[in-house]
Structures are given as structure tokens and as C-alpha cells.
Amino acid sequence: MLLCFVGTNFHGWQVQPNLRTVQGTLSDALGMLFGEKVKLIGCCRTDAGVHAKEYIANFRSSKFFPIDNLLKALNSILPEDIGIKKVWLEDLSFNARYSVAGKLYTYRVFPSLARDPFLEPFVWRIPYSLDIESMKRGAELFLGNYNFSGFAKLDEEEHDPFVEIEECKIEEKDRIIEISVRAKRFLRYMVRRMAGCLIYLGMGKLTVDEIKEFLSGKKCPYTAKAKGLTLERVFL
Incomplete structure (x- = not known):
């Protein structure tokens, strides 16, 4: 998925105990929709307070959710400081951390x-x-x-x-x-x-x-x- 976020009220991307993070917030939303714990992989870490206009993340699930419905559902339950721009299917070998060619x-x-x-x-x-x-x-x-x-x-x-x-x-x-x-x-x-x-x-x-x-x-x-x-x- 391609997402964006305003980092002001997040303690960065990576999950941290008892802290609000982008990965934690998005994983909770996906878990709610898929009815199972979802392991979310991000293209990089971000520090607390850093923003992203483009960010790539991926996950696997044993359940299928129609792509257009997933985009709509995620944006309806996520807080306003995270937005999902695009969701698509990738090859199982794809890993957001290692498959990206570069960052700006x-x-x-x-x-x-x-x-x-x-x-x-x-x-x-x-x-x-x-x-x-x-x-x-x-x-x-x-x-x-x-x-x-x-x-x-x-x-x-x-x-x-x-x-x-x-x-x-x-x-x-x-x-x-x-x-x-x-x-x-x-x-x-x-x-x-x-x-x-x-x-x-x-x-x-x-x-x-x-x-x-x-x-x-x-x-x-x-x-x-x-x-x-x-x-x-x-x-x-």
C-alpha cells in the first residue's frame, strides 16, 4: 500500500510499547478488518515528528479483501493524520524494506x-x-x-x-x-x-x-x- 501521514502526533513509524506509532495504528486497523493479527512491513523507520507524503508498506493475510473495498474501509476507520492513497496486490517476494529502489x-x-x-x-x-x-x-x-x-x-x-x-x-x-x-x-x-x-x-x-x-x-x-x-x- 501507498500511504501518507502527518508525523506530529506519532512517535515515528515503528511500533513501540505504550506509544502511538504509524505502524501500530495501521496494524490495528488492518487487524480489525481482517480479523487476524497482521504483520506490517514498512519501507523505512521515521523519527518521532517526521512526516511522509509517500510511504510504502506491505502485509500478508490468509484472508482476501477486495482492493477497492479495503482502500475505502481503511480510510474510513484510520485517524485523520494517516491516509491510504493506493492498495494493490504484489508478488509474495515483495518486501517494502528491501524492494524499494530509493527514497527522496x-x-x-x-x-x-x-x-x-x-x-x-x-x-x-x-x-x-x-x-x-x-x-x-x-x-x-x-x-x-x-x-x-x-x-x-x-x-x-x-x-x-x-x-x-x-x-x-x-x-x-x-x-x-x-x-x-x-x-x-x-x-x-x-x-x-x-x-x-x-x-x-x-x-x-x-x-x-x-x-x-x-x-x-x-x-x-x-x-x-x-x-x-x-x-x-x-x-x-
């Missing part, structure tokens, strides 16, 4: 003293001006295959810190600066720390040489706020 994240930062409550849940608003050209030069540093252990919280099952960044670009749209990053896979906290580096570079509080040190393994302490990050697209 966008981090949005709003350099402004004025506050807009319609933007506030989806951007990191900072009371500083940003040098976009410096940020663009900084973004080029990330292109290629690097050891991103300095940008990540490595999980026990994550043994490979090398990630190839296919795209890292900076654009300004309606005074909001968008940092877009595309790769096949990402490490935990990686995009938020990349964004944090570029934002602090734009504020003049960080240098290009310091970013190079982070790419050489030094721990990056600049983590951008979760609410500014959105999983924009998932590529199959």
Missing part, C-alpha cells in the same frame, strides 16, 4: 521572525537569514559514496555506514528553503544531521572544512528538528 527526503527550513501556524508543523522556523549559495556549495560535499557514521545513530543490525547520495540540492520556494536528498537507503538521523549542517553553514556558524571532518568520521552534533523533515517519494 525534503527538509524545509523557514528563516523568518514571523510565524505562520499553517506552516509551523512542517518547517523548522529559525530567526536567522541564510546564505543559500553557501548551502548549495555545502550540499555538493555530500554527493557520492561516503561513510556517514558521523551523521548517524547506528543500530545494532546496521553494519554498513557507507551510503551513496545520488542527489542533494537546495531550492527556495516562497521563502522556504528546501533541502532535498535522494539515496537508496539512509542511516538513522542521517538526513536531519545533513540538514542541520547545511542550515548552520547557511547561518555562518559552521564551515565547509568542519563538514568534511564529519564525513571523515567525526561525530556531527547538528541535528535539525524532526518536524521539518518529510519523506517525499519512494521509488519502486
Whole structure:
């Protein structure tokens, strides 16, 4: 299934005891409809507060539910901060975590003293001006295959810190600066720390040489706020 969610009131994707998560909420809804416990597999983890415009998940069931009816039923019982866009049948070998070809994240930062409550849940608003050209030069540093252990919280099952960044670009749209990053896979906290580096570079509080040190393994302490990050697209 293809879904989307506003992450503000979720503690991320992955099920956690006694916490509201996207996976837990959606699994409960599927269990209600299918009358059995459903194991739901997602294309990636998301941190608490992170949003997704596109997210791929899959599950198997011993019972059949007509696709169109399932789409309608899920959207009728799920809370308003989760939406199902599409449901379809896949080969049994499909696994949302491993079958996707890539992901595109966008981090949005709003350099402004004025506050807009319609933007506030989806951007990191900072009371500083940003040098976009410096940020663009900084973004080029990330292109290629690097050891991103300095940008990540490595999980026990994550043994490979090398990630190839296919795209890292900076654009300004309606005074909001968008940092877009595309790769096949990402490490935990990686995009938020990349964004944090570029934002602090734009504020003049960080240098290009310091970013190079982070790419050489030094721990990056600049983590951008979760609410500014959105999983924009998932590529199959």
C-alpha cells in the first residue's frame, strides 16, 4: 500500500510499547478488518515528528479483501493524520524494506521572525537569514559514496555506514528553503544531521572544512528538528 501521514502526533513509524506509532495504528486497523493479527512491513523507520507524503508498506493475510473495498474501509476507520492513497496486490517476494529502489527526503527550513501556524508543523522556523549559495556549495560535499557514521545513530543490525547520495540540492520556494536528498537507503538521523549542517553553514556558524571532518568520521552534533523533515517519494 501507498500511504501518507502527518508525523506530529506519532512517535515515528515503528511500533513501540505504550506509544502511538504509524505502524501500530495501521496494524490495528488492518487487524480489525481482517480479523487476524497482521504483520506490517514498512519501507523505512521515521523519527518521532517526521512526516511522509509517500510511504510504502506491505502485509500478508490468509484472508482476501477486495482492493477497492479495503482502500475505502481503511480510510474510513484510520485517524485523520494517516491516509491510504493506493492498495494493490504484489508478488509474495515483495518486501517494502528491501524492494524499494530509493527514497527522496525534503527538509524545509523557514528563516523568518514571523510565524505562520499553517506552516509551523512542517518547517523548522529559525530567526536567522541564510546564505543559500553557501548551502548549495555545502550540499555538493555530500554527493557520492561516503561513510556517514558521523551523521548517524547506528543500530545494532546496521553494519554498513557507507551510503551513496545520488542527489542533494537546495531550492527556495516562497521563502522556504528546501533541502532535498535522494539515496537508496539512509542511516538513522542521517538526513536531519545533513540538514542541520547545511542550515548552520547557511547561518555562518559552521564551515565547509568542519563538514568534511564529519564525513571523515567525526561525530556531527547538528541535528535539525524532526518536524521539518518529510519523506517525499519512494521509488519502486
